[in-house]
Amino acid sequence: MEKQTMHLTQTLSPELRDRILARLEQERTEPAYRLLTPSTLRQLGTIQSTRDPIVSLYLELTPERRLKDAWHVAFKDLVRAKLERLEDRRLREQIAGELERIELALQEGLPALGRGVAFFVCESLGLWRQIALPIPLPDRLELASTPYTRPLVRTRDEHDRFVVALLSREHSRFFISQIGYVEEVLTLTGPRLRGMVTDWIDWNQRDDLERQLTHQEGKALATIAALIFQQFEARYLLFSAPEKLKASFLEHLPKAIRAQVGGVFSVEVHAPVAQVATAIEPVQRAVEAREEMRTLERIQESLPERGVWGIEAVIDAINQRRVMTVAVDDALQIAGGYCPHCDLLVLDASKPCPVCGQTVEAEADLVDRALEMALAQDATIELVRSDAARTFMAQHAPMGALLRF
Template sequence: MKALSLAIDAHHALTPELREQIVQNVRARLQDPPYRLLSPEHFRTLAMLDTAGHPVVSLYLELTPERRVGRAWQSAFSALTHQVFQTMDEAVRNSVNADLQDIQRALDDQLPELGRGAAFFACRERGIWRQIALPIPLPDRIQIGPRPYLRPLLRCWGRSDRMLVALLSREQSRFFVSHLGTVEEIYRVKGQRIRGMLTDRVPRDRRDALANQLMKDEAKALASMTEVIGRELETSHFLLCAPPDMNAAFRAHLSKESLSRLGMFEANVHASPTEIGAAAAAVQEQLKVREERGLVDQLREASPVAVSTGVQETLDCLSEGRVLTLVADDSYAADGTHCRQCGCLFETTQLSKCPACGETDLEPIDDLVEAALQQALERRAQVVFIRDPARRLALAEKAPLQALLRY
């Protein structure tokens, strides 16, 4: 989707009406079917889909340039479908086959518009269809189950993987979102051509003061706009590139919370999105590592009543809705048990009845972390994967799955 343009200057203030228009524009972009910047709300909606037993097909398919040559993706798709058909009975196979045919038709029709990967979640019997184009390739996989399989998406997404990038200047400012390895421009703001305003009608001794005030007013509006966009997109950090005077004026109008998430980089305000992404990449990685370090330190130093530090304790807190932020070692994998009656999760696989409700309607699960992620999203908790090797070792001192608690 093309970047939207607006003007903010002495004649165009950031009014409540314009602010609301910006909010609506951002939300509209997130609803655009080919839009690649997956929002937290997308994940929450997917996590809450439940087919009451009907199988959902979750398909991840790489669509790299090599896969597009000679329609090589079809061979990979056929191999996946053949593999999954070997493990299911005829009734399920017929239902799943219809969904897979729908997915193949979508790929045939829309492949030229897709990025380097695609994810599909489909269940024709329940009217479920989600098609997501991805700018990065995720490993090929088909998963059949009562709910969408989201872990591959969540692992590459994470709280620290979406950042708002602002390049400011007096005559033009640009806003981008950096996400999943890509940078996409979302807003272009025309500012004040100060030189044109400082005519002979303005006394010479007042020109510098007027120019400075105009710049401060513009920086204030841009700071407010940054907060609005960042809140709607639920970005983890702000990356800023601005000349020194505008930088200071802009920062003076950011909230304390936003300032704590601010990083600086250098780039030409007229640079391409690719060039801006390259210029910001090192700062982004530093911010991600800093956030992981801060989060692990917070878990370690927090009061015992504010954290859960064991796998089962974390799962219990999830079931009770107490988790604010779920923190998982990116490499952690384990089997577990799910109670169909009360929804509780257990890290042990040797249960005859649910320790929480006493029911015997239990099911084994082969990915305990995936099930925990589903519950976290349903309860509007944040999800963070720890990827830095040093931080993973620090996390493992207590448990590979921990949480910051609401209460």
């Protein structure tokens, strides 16, 4: 992926700020593997085709899948099974063409990090999205008038969006990340402070000038970090910086973002992205575990008026549009049903809808449908993955919720 390199002056001019924003917007939309952001998911939710179907493809890219192009066999099996079921010749040829474009993109390069990919493609709409996934999602190929995005709810953890800043006086890099995936979005080169302290300056003035330059650089870097934080709707900021620059950077961060500093890490400023990912993962895991426990403890403290435990209680609260936060063990999968007429979840798909009496649609995984409905109600999602939080849930239930009322 081509990264943008910009020269950092002592102050962040309006022109440089606009260039950075334009570059960040390009990073979100250009045809390369992207990290899924909330804005990307919202955009996908607005797309509808009245003519040609939209191809939605999910493919696991576990380490085993990457060996000897094992992913290609799985991809071919998906394609063959889908095309064999299409009786319309024109449609079959069209979809085959779309899938060939996806296959070519995969052969040209897989995302270096992550455990899966998702494609959303429709040539007549000019739609092409390649998304790198931090977790493996089951292989799936769907054709519909809208992008099939339901599996993506498993990537929408409330506390799993990070901006990462790797700072130095000469060279600074910015990344966006979910645990398991890191993407570099901006590189900045700045003046070498020691070189700017020239020989003719009186020794008594050197410390003052260096402090001033460090102050200005820290201010500019903090402004850039805030821009990236807001643009990608991050939840936490992680950073690495020399001690003097660290103080200035923190001082100039907006208070709201300063409160979301998740931790610091250490890595060489020119380290490969994979090495950066390794360096930050323990800090990310610690943030994840801490926030998961906070959510679960809030549910426990809110019982019984504003908190509930149990699959049935949470499903009932979602049906009543009462959920504010849903916490679920990420490994949980349960079968159930859904009534499209009433927009209602049911645990037993063999029975008619309790409201309208009509036959419900069977759901192989009711959890995904429940999380999708919760997000549509502007609820937040806590996907529990840490050992400490799973141990806590084992004492209560694999699903819980905070309620609005």
